[in-house]
Amino acid sequence: ASTWANVKEGPPDAILGITEAFKKDSFKEKINLGVGAYRDDKGKPYVLPSVRTAEQKLLQDNLDHEYAGITGVPAFTKHAAVLAYGPDSKPLKEDRIAITQSISGTGALRIGGAFFERFYPHAKTIYIPTPSWANHKAVFLDSGLEVKQYKYYNKDTIGLDFDGLIADLKAAPENSLVLLHACAHNPTGIDPTQEQWQQISQLFKEKGHYPFFDMAYQGFASGDTDKDAYPVRLFIEQGHGLALAQSFAKNMGLYGERVGAFSVVADSAEEKKRIDSQVKILVRPLYSNPPVNGARIASEILGNAELNKQWLGEVKGMADRIIEMRALLKQNLKDLGSKHNWDHITNQIGMFAYTGLTAEQMDKLAKEHSVYATKDGRISVSGITTGNVKRLAEAIHKVTS
């Protein structure tokens, strides 16, 4: 028999299936709300002008293509840490932050999973929210961790199940590893309030839980990079150690450049050095060292005051367009006389809206109205434009009447 006779056909990725169906649809006003990438008001990918400027600058520098070190472009990781933790961060000043460049956010999550599997001194189980990003479970299972869930979404209120979250994390064993979305929760778009984050921090103190923050949308959620990093900085102020996965896919539009960072806030500079050394030992056999181009672009932007300011304006522009599309969709649904309460569409934040539509209704949206999105009722708000929002509202109104 053939060497690979035992390889079975695996299930297709849920999102890819949507894109395939969308491509096959010949209706010219079809709408794709499945893709988790920013689109402008013409439905086109958006290359930030600040990224273009940084690219041109780099070209003039005639840089070589030598290997980076295992932990990547040093200027990039320095700037990425300042962006996440803030210029006045105490652990940063005390040199307690071990940081490595990663293959975007997914790579940072994977390095984190592998590091916890190798060194976490308590149960090698990580708790992730219900629901969470579709890829989280596989990343941590493949890292060799056990994956458990904590309540997060309340389908009756289409809001946060805060009591359920607290109850589950209270019931979890002491010193559990817990994954937290720092902002713009994927897929629900529902974030805890600042007061709720304070209560979550208190609970982590009581239980000795260890937070692993996934910050894939810093600046892209509210339009303010400091505001979006609130929970990470709160936990640090409250004295927690933590680990952080950063992605620059969305907030810099560097999707395919795979720009990210993984960091750990250690107790001391000496501990940070030990962690650094072990992260290098772990990364080396994984991919040896990361790609330099995207990190150089990000570093150029973050390291140049003027370009950084321009970038902040552009990332706010993306966030503002998404917030505007949320309001427009809700308004159009109201104007159509929909009897449903659509407040959640504008209460939620970031790339995605959890509509509350059932799988059957999502199916109807695709089959009868050529509107494509995942069965869980998640729509990527960035796929909404001033040109298609009316037709989208009509379609949603029809399948929910």
Ligand SMILES: Cc1ncc(COP(=O)(O)O)c(CNOCC(=O)O)c1O
């Ligand atoms: C919460 C979260 N973490 C991490 C990541 C990883 O992003 P990347 O590896 O591209 O940086 C993503 C990327 N999501 O992709 C959009 C979608 O859900 O359709 C993410 O949403």
